[in-house]
Amino acid sequence: MQQQRIIYDDTTVRRFIMASVLFGIVGMAVGALVASQLAWWQANLGIPYTTYSRLRPLHTNAVIFAFVGNMMFAGIYYSSQRLLKTRMASDVLSKIHFWGWQLIIVAAAVTLPLGITTSKEYAELEWPIDLAIAVIWVVFAINFFWTLKKRNEKNLYVAIWFYIATIVTVAVLHIVNSLALPFSPLKSYSVYAGVQDALVQWWYGHNAVAFFLTTPILGIMYYFLPKAAERPVYSYRLSIIHFWALVFIYIWAGPHHLLYTALPDWAQSLGMIFSVMLWAPSWGGMLNGLLTLKGAWHKLREDPVLKFLIAGVTFYGMATFEGPLLSIKSVSALGHYTDWIVGHVHSGALGWNGFMAAGMFYWLVPRLYGTKLHSTKAADAHFWLATVGILLYAVSMWISGITQGLMWRATNADGTLLYPNFVETLLAIRPMYIVRFTGGSMYLVGFIMMAWNLWKTARAGQPVNGEATVVVETPAPAPVPAATPAPGWVQVVTGRPLIFAIAILTVTMFLGWARPVRALVLMGAIIALGEFAWIVTRREREAGRPSWFGLIEGRPLAFTVLTLVAILIGGVAELLPTIMLKQAVPAHGEAQQPYSPLELQGRDLYVREGCYTCHSQMIRPFVAETQRYGDVSRAEEFIYDHPFQWGSKRTGPDLHRLGGKYPNLWHYTHMLDPRATSPGSNMPPYPWLAKNQLNTKDAPKKLTLMQKLGVPYTNADIDTAEARQKSQAEGITADLATQGVHLKWDSELVALIAYLQRLGRGPQDVPVQQQPGGPPTASAVDSQGGTR
Amino acid sequence: MYKQFYEGMSLTELPLFALWLFIAVFLGVCVWVFGARRSQDFDALAQMPLSERGEQGHE
Numbered sequence: 001m002q003q004q005r006i007i008y009d010d011t012t013v014r015r016f017i018m019a020s021v022l023f024g025i026v027g028m029a030v031g032a033l034v035a036s037q038l039a040w041w042q043a044n045l046g047i048p049y050t051t052y053s054r055l056r057p058l059h060t061n062a063v064i065f066a067f068v069g070n071m072m073f074a075g076i077y078y079s080s081q082r083l084l085k086t087r088m089a090s091d092v093l094s095k096i097h098f099w100g101w102q103l104i105i106v107a108a109a110v111t112l113p114l115g116i117t118t119s120k121e122y123a124e125l126e127w128p129i130d131l132a133i134a135v136i137w138v139v140f141a142i143n144f145f146w147t148l149k150k151r152n153e154k155n156l157y158v159a160i161w162f163y164i165a166t167i168v169t170v171a172v173l174h175i176v177n178s179l180a181l182p183f184s185p186l187k188s189y190s191v192y193a194g195v196q197d198a199l200v201q202w203w204y205g206h207n208a209v210a211f212f213l214t215t216p217i218l219g220i221m222y223y224f225l226p227k228a229a230e231r232p233v234y235s236y237r238l239s240i241i242h243f244w245a246l247v248f249i250y251i252w253a254g255p256h257h258l259l260y261t262a263l264p265d266w267a268q269s270l271g272m273i274f275s276v277m278l279w280a281p282s283w284g285g286m287l288n289g290l291l292t293l294k295g296a297w298h299k300l301r302e303d304p305v306l307k308f309l310i311a312g313v314t315f316y317g318m319a320t321f322e323g324p325l326l327s328i329k330s331v332s333a334l335g336h337y338t339d340w341i342v343g344h345v346h347s348g349a350l351g352w353n354g355f356m357a358a359g360m361f362y363w364l365v366p367r368l369y370g371t372k373l374h375s376t377k378a379a380d381a382h383f384w385l386a387t388v389g390i391l392l393y394a395v396s397m398w399i400s401g402i403t404q405g406l407m408w409r410a411t412n413a414d415g416t417l418l419y420p421n422f423v424e425t426l427l428a429i430r431p432m433y434i435v436r437f438t439g440g441s442m443y444l445v446g447f448i449m450m451a452w453n454l455w456k457t458a459r460a461g462q463p464v465n466g467e468a469t470v471v472v473e474t475p476a477p478a479p480v481p482a483a484t485p486a487p488g489w490v491q492v493v494t495g496r497p498l499i500f501a502i503a504i505l506t507v508t509m510f511l512g513w514a515r516p517v518r519a520l521v522l523m524g525a526i527i528a529l530g531e532f533a534w535i536v537t538r539r540e541r542e543a544g545r546p547s548w549f550g551l552i553e554g555r556p557l558a559f560t561v562l563t564l565v566a567i568l569i570g571g572v573a574e575l576l577p578t579i580m581l582k583q584a585v586p587a588h589g590e591a592q593q594p595y596s597p598l599e600l601q602g603r604d605l606y607v608r609e610g611c612y613t614c615h616s617q618m619i620r621p622f623v624a625e626t627q628r629y630g631d632v633s634r635a636e637e638f639i640y641d642h643p644f645q646w647g648s649k650r651t652g653p654d655l656h657r658l659g660g661k662y663p664n665l666w667h668y669t670h671m672l673d674p675r676a677t678s679p680g681s682n683m684p685p686y687p688w689l690a691k692n693q694l695n696t697k698d699a700p701k702k703l704t705l706m707q708k709l710g711v712p713y714t715n716a717d718i719d720t721a722e723a724r725q726k727s728q729a730e731g732i733t734a735d736l737a738t739q740g741v742h743l744k745w746d747s748e749l750v751a752l753i754a755y756l757q758r759l760g761r762g763p764q765d766v767p768v769q770q771q772p773g774g775p776p777t778a779s780a781v782d783s784q785g786g787t788r
Numbered sequence: 789m790y791k792q793f794y795e796g797m798s799l800t801e802l803p804l805f806a807l808w809l810f811i812a813v814f815l816g817v818c819v820w821v822f823g824a825r826r827s828q829d830f831d832a833l834a835q836m837p838l839s840e841r842g843e844q845g846h847e
């Protein structure tokens with residue numbers, strides 16, 4: 001035995017905290033701005049870079065990856081070193097991780113307002129930044145697992161389990177969802193299309209919430225709440241159940257974002273069932289956190305840290321009650337696409353993530369600078385300001401969302417829509433948008449107060465790195481064993497619990513093919529096997545042998561593999577059948593034809609401008625929706641959509657069957673001045689689209705890339721792409737000219753109009769006839785163009 | 789009945805298998821947690837965040 005002095009790397013922790021606070025202010029300020037834009041459209045300022053649809057992805061990315069990401073890293077770096085009783089394995093890797101992550105954030109802050117986006121929610125960053133994320137995440141993983149390897153503590157506390165699950169699962173999610181073919185240094189196309197793209201995206205999107213915003217913060221809860229309360233977690237047993245149930249179930253819940261869409265019904269039901277099952281582990285974890293304060297509730301009166309942590313855990317309970325509720329199909333029918341979802345998300349983001357961050361920062365910063373918190377009163381004021389802010393936000397969004405849902409589906413006695421004009425619903429909820437802006441701004445003011453308080457605290461002290469002395473076993477010459485024990489992995493694989501579990505599972509599978517009598521026998525066998533397993537386990541315990549789980553728990557690699565298996569089971573079982581579905585899609589006429597070159601260019605402008613942030617392209621099978629928007633959307637209509645554009649929110653109406661609904665002039669007017677065609681609309685104007693010139697040379701290159709992705713463009717399509725593009729555009733401009741509007745054929749607005757006129761029907765151009773002895777000309781094309 | 793159920797939903801075999809697997813693992817973990825280990829082990833594990841009290845500079 002010898003003593004070892006450890007100086008922890010707290011410099012990295014301090015850096016991540018500073019970055020989190022800074023980017024938290026930026027992300028929330030952008031959030032307040034976009035909230036104001038929904039209430040007052042003039043706040044869009046009429047310039048591309050400050051327009052709602054480009055800033056909303058910046059807000060979500062900044063808050064998730066910059067604010068919570070940096071906070072999460074600070075918590076992981078601080079707690080892991082102490083729980084593992086060792087300094088982080090490599091200071092260099094810690095530095096690369098910190099600075100690399102900040103560079104990624106800056107890259108996101110530059111590219112998103114420029115409209116450089118994949119349009120996949122919370123995964124909007126383009127492929128070079130995606131690659132950088134993967135590299136930096138691997139750096140973080142190496143540093144973390146290397147630290148695990150050199151730890152001076154045999155057991156892995158449950159917080160470490162949550163960190164392992166986070167690192168492994170985020171890597172899998174990011175890689176699978178970001179698979180894309182690059183078109184240029186700043187543009188790529190998803191390898192998935194339509195239904196598959198939607199399922200993969202929301203498998204990712206939901207699990208970004210689960211494994212980026214939840215599991216690491218739960219790890220932080222299991223470490224910092226006992227520290228702040230100065231008492232151990234209420235039930236360690238419950239934390240184990242919490243971990244495994246959460247890790248396994250969460251990964252399945254993604255399809256609840258796609259209920260009543262064109263996603264196969266079985267996948268929807270599966271997503272719903274697993275979402276409802278999430279109630280149990282989530283509330284188990286919440287109660288475990290809350291009850292940690294059992295017997296010490298009086299501390300809440302005095303300690304702002306505990307106020308934030310306990311309120312944060314309470315918001316976790318509220319958000320994880322509301323989430324499964326919204327995942328029930330009949331509730332989703334009302335709540336999906338409405339502001340209810342926005343309120344739900346912000347209960348989690350502001351209440352759970354924001355409050356846990358504040359509690360952790362108020363606890364950590366004084367210790368990291370060897371001083372006391374500058375102002376407890378200011379921290380208290382922050383707490384109440386933020387709490388009232390969240391309540392205003394959440395309640396206004398509940399009212400707004402339920403109002404929207406009810407108004408959209410309201411019908412007269414004769415079955416016609418009671419509110420046929422979409423803008424009517426928008427006008428009804430505008431007061432709620434103002435209340436939401438007020439609540440969000442209050443939260444932001446409280447957050448800035450915290451930044452000031454932490455800054456004053458840091459200035460009052462000096463950076464202090466924690467030190468600890470640990471007792472380390474010195475390696476002694478190993479006695480020659482009488483018999484060499486089996487290697488650890490062999491013990492794990494041949495462990496009796498695993499053997500029994502596989503045996504029970506195998507017998508269970510035969511139930512599916514058994515007649516009633518055989519089924520009874522098989523069930524008897526299952527019970528007998530279970531009983532036998534129980535007896536064997538008891539005997540082994542009495543003999544003092546280590547349990548099977550004990551073997552896993554002490555081996556980070558085995559534990560990580562087991563966690564990976566747990567998340568992969570859900571991922572593979574859910575995604576694989578849908579990815580294999582492609583061949584099973586029935587043919588359905590013209591709707592399956594690929595976009596014309598001009599329509600494809602227009603689709604990319606739709607993506608660039610972020611139209612999906614306010615408009616869905618998915619008509620659900622409800623009478624009110626088919627009356628308002630047209631026929632129900634079908635899976636086969638999206639098979640060439642790389643990426644899919646179903647959206648998740650209807651601040652504006654669904655656009656899937658917009659094609660042919662209005663003339664070109666309506667679209668032209670609407671894009672330049674939305675209130676000219678839709679009085680009361682809060683849509684921002686897009687005047688730059690009429691002035692910007694389309695990169696017409698890109699058309700054949702885009703068709704070539706789509707061909708590689710499986711879209712059935714012929715080589716002739718590629719050869720004639722530029723000519724077809726021009727002829728279709730000239731058709732639109734000619735139509736506009738007859739009504740006194742003169743627009744260049746190669747303006748971006750023409751391409752966007754072509755795309756919008758295509759939605760829900762076949763391509764609106766006519767293939768160019770090859771002229772003998774010369775290139776194709778526009779005169780060979782139907783002059784009606786996109787107006788048919 | 790089971791056979792018909794599976795035949796009519798071929799795409800769901802994989803998710804159903806995974807569901808059974810989940811139930812088996814979940815029950816196994818529950819049995820292990822609540823039955824097969826002494827409570828003092830858990831008490832010791834639960835104390836881990838509190839064990840570094842007295843850390844210089846931070847407590």
